[in-house]
Amino acid sequence: MRNPFEYGGVVGADAFCNRSDELKFLTRAIENVQTVFMYSERRMGKSSLVKQVLSNLDKHLFVPAYVDLWSTDSAESFALSFARGLTEASTHTVEKMLLFAKERFPYLVPTAGLDDSGRPKISFTLSARDVSKPNLAQVLEAPQRLAERTQKTVVMVLDEFQQILEYENDLVERQLRSSIQHQRNVAYIFLGSRKHLIQKMVIDKTRPFYRSGPHFPLGPIGTEHWEPFIKARFERFGKLISQPQINWICQLSEGHPFYTQHLCHALWELAEPGHPMSEDLLRAALELLLKQEDYAYSVLWQSLGLNQRRMLQGLAWEGSGATEPFSSAFVHTYGLRTASNVQRAIESLLPKDVIDQEGGRYFILDRFFKLWIVNLMSGTMGHRTPLPDTLEPQ
Numbered sequence: 340m341r342n343p344f345e346y347g348g349v350v351g352a353d354a355f356c357n358r359s360d361e362l363k364f365l366t367r368a369i370e371n372v373q374t375v376f377m378y379s380e381r382r383m384g385k386s387s388l389v390k391q392v393l394s395n396l397d398k399h400l401f402v403p404a405y406v407d408l409w410s411t412d413s414a415e416s417f418a419l420s421f422a423r424g425l426t427e428a429s430t431h432t433v434e435k436m437l438l439f440a441k442e443r444f445p446y447l448v449p450t451a452g453l454d455d456s457g458r459p460k461i462s463f464t465l466s467a468r469d470v471s472k473p474n475l476a477q478v479l480e481a482p483q484r485l486a487e488r489t490q491k492t493v494v495m496v497l498d499e500f501q502q503i504l505e506y507e508n509d510l511v512e513r514q515l516r517s518s519i520q521h522q523r524n525v526a527y528i529f530l531g532s533r534k535h536l537i538q539k540m541v542i543d544k545t546r547p548f549y550r551s552g553p554h555f556p557l558g559p560i561g562t563e564h565w566e567p568f569i570k571a572r573f574e575r576f577g578k579l580i581s582q583p584q585i586n587w588i589c590q591l592s593e594g595h596p597f598y599t600q601h602l603c604h605a606l607w608e609l610a611e612p613g614h615p616m617s618e619d620l621l622r623a624a625l626e627l628l629l630k631q632e633d634y635a636y637s638v639l640w641q642s643l644g645l646n647q648r649r650m651l652q653g654l655a656w657e658g659s660g661a662t663e664p665f666s667s668a669f670v671h672t673y674g675l676r677t678a679s680n681v682q683r684a685i686e687s688l689l690p691k692d693v694i695d696q697e698g699g700r701y702f703i704l705d706r707f708f709k710l711w712i713v714n715l716m717s718g719t720m721g722h723r724t725p726l727p728d729t730l731e732p733q
């Protein structure tokens with residue numbers, strides 16, 4: 340029996356929960372041939388969402404292309420990934436892919452074959468050491484050429500878009516911006532995982548992508564959507580879970596898809612068919628999870644300075660509610676001594692992506708790390724475990 344809760348990679352339709360508003364929004368943006376920026380903290384479900392959108396598109400009207408920029412670090416590797424994503428979207432046979440590549444990217448060297456599941460795939464290398472500006476421009480214009488030839492709207496998804504800030508210069512950012520504004524038949528969806536970086540790219544007046552399209556954050560999934568999703572997946576296998584228990588899971592994971600799926604996965608493994616779920620089982624699942632992460636969290640914890648740890652303890656202990664880290668109560672309770680120590684701790688934890696800020700509120704990004712810290716503190720701060728004492732709904 341395969342566990343119905345999946346976490347880690349991109350999830351497909353049978354493991355996909357809700358997101359109906361987002362699916363609609365992105366689909367409409369594509370139909371309107373817009374340029375959209377979507378950003379969120381890590382593992383919030385951007386790639387899964389956009390792949391879902393692409394797979395629902397009418398293939399008679401659209402050519403969906405997906406480009407993962409994660410492993411790119413230069414204009415050269417960008418051009419190779421871009422060419423690959425577009426070529427793989429352009430047709431379904433190895434021969435036609437090679438023809439397309441030869442016609443569109445004559446200065447790139449293609450290697451084509453079949454992947455493990457028998458689907459054609461292609462990759463490119465450069466014939467020269469660098470990608471010249473005209474060659475890059477030609478790569479960037481290829482989606483519009485394909486749209487004209489097929490009489491369809493081409494949809495270019497550029498995932499991990501913030502990666503282009505790591506390149507040596509802003510050549511790609513500028514060229515991309517100037518190229519796509521003339522493309523009448525290509526919709527662009529840019530996905531970024533480091534919120535402050537992608538925000539900087541579209542909100543900073545001096546950057547090429549300043550205000551070049553709607554940008555929106557992808558948030559967690561509401562408990563009302565998780566509830567039927569989680570319940571059905573337990574019940575399908577005769578495993579019984581109550582509504583308050585589902586509320587608890589969502590409270591612990593804060594509705595973040597990755598942590599919700601991970602916790603449900605662990606719980607599903609422990610649950611026995613025909614037996615109502617006990618509070619002990621919930622605790623056991625969480626403990627198991629925190630134990631699995633213990634080594635990584637310990638290493639991270641050891642790498643932090645005293646003020647950083649105290650800051651995290653405060654954020655973890657106070658929870659996601661109205662934490663006022665600059666208040667004298669917070670500074671005093673968590674031994675930070677001064678508000679400027681709080682400031683310094685925040686400034687050093689933000690770029691490490693250990694914490695984030697949303698609407699003036701600071702929080703620990705990794706929901707399980709937060710629970711791990713609460714666990715660590717429960718010995719010294721009095722009785723408190725990550726699981727509240729009662730399973731009554733609040």
Ligand SMILES: Nc1ncnc2c1ncn2[C@@H]1O[C@H](COP(=O)(O)OP(=O)(O)OP(=O)(O)O)[C@@H](O)[C@H]1O
Nearest residue numbers: 345346347348356381382383384385386387596597
């Ligand atoms: N709509 C969803 N329904 C159920 N689970 C989801 C959904 N979206 C995401 N998840 C869960 O979150 C995990 C991460 O999803 P995904 O890789 O799509 O996120 P991401 O934002 O692209 O992450 P990254 O920042 O690492 O690129 C999935 O493996 C899955 O467990």
Ligand SMILES: [Mg+2]
Nearest residue numbers: 385386387498
């Ligand atoms: Mg992703």
